[in-house]
Amino acid sequence: MVLRLDDTDVERNTEASVTSIFEGLKWLDLGWDEEYKQSERLALHQKMAWAIFDQGQAYRDFTPAHTGDADRSGAQGTWLFNPGMRELSREESDRRAGAGAPFALRFRVPRGIGQEVRFSDAVYGEQRKAADDIEDFALLRSDGMPTYHLASCADDADLRISHIIRGQDHLTNTFKHVLIFAAAGVQAPQFAHLPLLVAPDGTKLSKRRHGPVVSVTTYRDAGFLAEAFINFLCLLGWSPKNDREQMALAELQDAFTLEGINRANAVVNFKDPAPTPEETFDPKAVWLNAEHIRSLSVEELSARLLPIVREAGFPVDPAKMLKVTPLIRERIKLLRDVLTAADFFFVDQLPSYDPLELIPQKGDVAMALNVLKRAREVLGETEFKHDLLDQALRAAAQELGIKAGQMFQPIRVAVCGRKNAPPLFETLEVLGRETSLARIEQALEKLQ
RNA sequence: GGCCCUGUCAUCUAACGGUUAGGAUACUGCCCUCUCAAGGCAGGUAUACGGGUUCGAUUCCCGUCAGGGCUACCA
Numbered sequence: 001m002v003l004r005l006d007d008t009d010v011e012r013n014t015e016a017s018v019t020s021i022f023e024g025l026k027w028l029d030l031g032w033d034e035e036y037k038q039s040e041r042l043a044l045h046q047k048m049a050w051a052i053f054d055q056g057q058a059y060r061d062f063t064p065a066h067t068g069d070a071d072r073s074g075a076q077g078t079w080l081f082n083p084g085m086r087e088l089s090r091e092e093s094d095r096r097a098g099a100g101a102p103f104a105l106r107f108r109v110p111r112g113i114g115q116e117v118r119f120s121d122a123v124y125g126e127q128r129k130a131a132d133d134i135e136d137f138a139l140l141r142s143d144g145m146p147t148y149h150l151a152s153c154a155d156d157a158d159l160r161i162s163h164i165i166r167g168q169d170h171l172t173n174t175f176k177h178v179l180i181f182a183a184a185g186v187q188a189p190q191f192a193h194l195p196l197l198v199a200p201d202g203t204k205l206s207k208r209r210h211g212p213v214v215s216v217t218t219y220r221d222a223g224f225l226a227e228a229f230i231n232f233l234c235l236l237g238w239s240p241k242n243d244r245e246q247m248a249l250a251e252l253q254d255a256f257t258l259e260g261i262n263r264a265n266a267v268v269n270f271k272d273p274a275p276t277p278e279e280t281f282d283p284k285a286v287w288l289n290a291e292h293i294r295s296l297s298v299e300e301l302s303a304r305l306l307p308i309v310r311e312a313g314f315p316v317d318p319a320k321m322l323k324v325t326p327l328i329r330e331r332i333k334l335l336r337d338v339l340t341a342a343d344f345f346f347v348d349q350l351p352s353y354d355p356l357e358l359i360p361q362k363g364d365v366a367m368a369l370n371v372l373k374r375a376r377e378v379l380g381e382t383e384f385k386h387d388l389l390d391q392a393l394r395a396a397a398q399e400l401g402i403k404a405g406q407m408f409q410p411i412r413v414a415v416c417g418r419k420n421a422p423p424l425f426e427t428l429e430v431l432g433r434e435t436s437l438a439r440i441e442q443a444l445e446k447l448q
Numbered sequence: 449g450g451c452c453c454u455g456u457c458a459u460c461u462a463a464c465g466g467u468u469a470g471g472a473u474a475c476u477g478c479c480c481u482c483u484c485a486a487g488g489c490a491g492g493u494a495u496a497c498g499g500g501u502u503c504g505a506u507u508c509c510c511g512u513c514a515g516g517g518c519u520a521c522c523a
Binding site for chain 2: 006007008009011012061063065066078079080081082103104105106124127129130133134135136137138139140141142143145147148149152167168169170171172173175193195196198200202203204232235236237238239241242243244245262263264265266267268269282283284285286287288290294328329330331332341361390393394397403404405406407408409411412413416418419420421422423424425
């Protein structure tokens, strides 16, 4: 696998965009064997362009550059080439070039002889197009820089690329590439075009239009597991055909075939802006991530969570993290959720909460006070072990003549600072007697 | 405008021309339950439309419509 940066467009080739691409690829950990930058291989590209020119299959076009976004509403029909330039004599062409006139080098696409350009695509099948429908595309710009079409063909040939797997937006460009490969006398690689990933609005993903949700690093920073993200991506436009969804990288590799790829574009169902950060992402991606999180061992998950917790400023040690992890494993969908799901394990002082939360279902302040006072006694003398806590607190509920749930809720809110939290006894065990009692004490003060 | 590609639930997708059109996500309800999750069960929504071919079309062919891509020195 070759990582090649197609960076022949000087304007768009910024440090920031390259960094972002590298960071994303590094995170995905796909791995590659060789690495190249097209901008460092210009001589090779130019050599191929002029070889094609020498054979008469390219010509100089001295027409001033035309901006790409000209109106194509149709009135002017299809542009194929600039009359006069295509048939300029070699002598005249050389003379003008010698005089320093700027020019682009264009491919001389065969015309008027009914020639057909064809290739076989591993996904879209046999493709054919009349050469008469292909414009005389540029090989070199007037500043001498190669175009994408030329540079990529020259590099594909030089690097002996076997398979080109790319977006379907290049399907029609491939006819041009087939022409270049033929003119250069090299064999074309195998082509496989993939359906596009499109935004909910149906257009292909673009940073300009759709913002950070289309950047790989956004998923990394939000707490996706790289393997889950890859899994999700694989399921867009492809499926193992046996209803499996959650798959490890090795399983994906085993099941994957180019022939199994669909031809229709797939919508990445993101919402931007979204009410909450989590709702930004495709719900299926989030679900898959949760599945992958749950399939990680406690040790593995704990190790992945630790740096996130520390970076957020909680001074937590690996042993503590290991104890907390099983309590939140089934409650987080993104790794970063650890910060909101387990924060109360890490802080000394609970953030403030509404004291009314301490009042149990169908209860009142008096009941909450009774519960907490009784809990203070029970927790003061019971060993902090799951089963013992369970027995002692249930017995206490019975003595008070209330339901177990009414007993547990005030305690949960007192020690966690909120109603929704992991199971109570496990939580108390991890928190320990000292912290638990201190928080119950604070809760009592809040209520009075 | 021209050329190319595509069209199965809201979304991702299954279905050698013969299935009550399957699965998943999301959603709703129930169960489980100390809350929240997780898990289990149940439920609703799809073959764009019109013609063919065929005993029979989601599946093959044609047209229409819709969407996407490319289209004079972006990739």
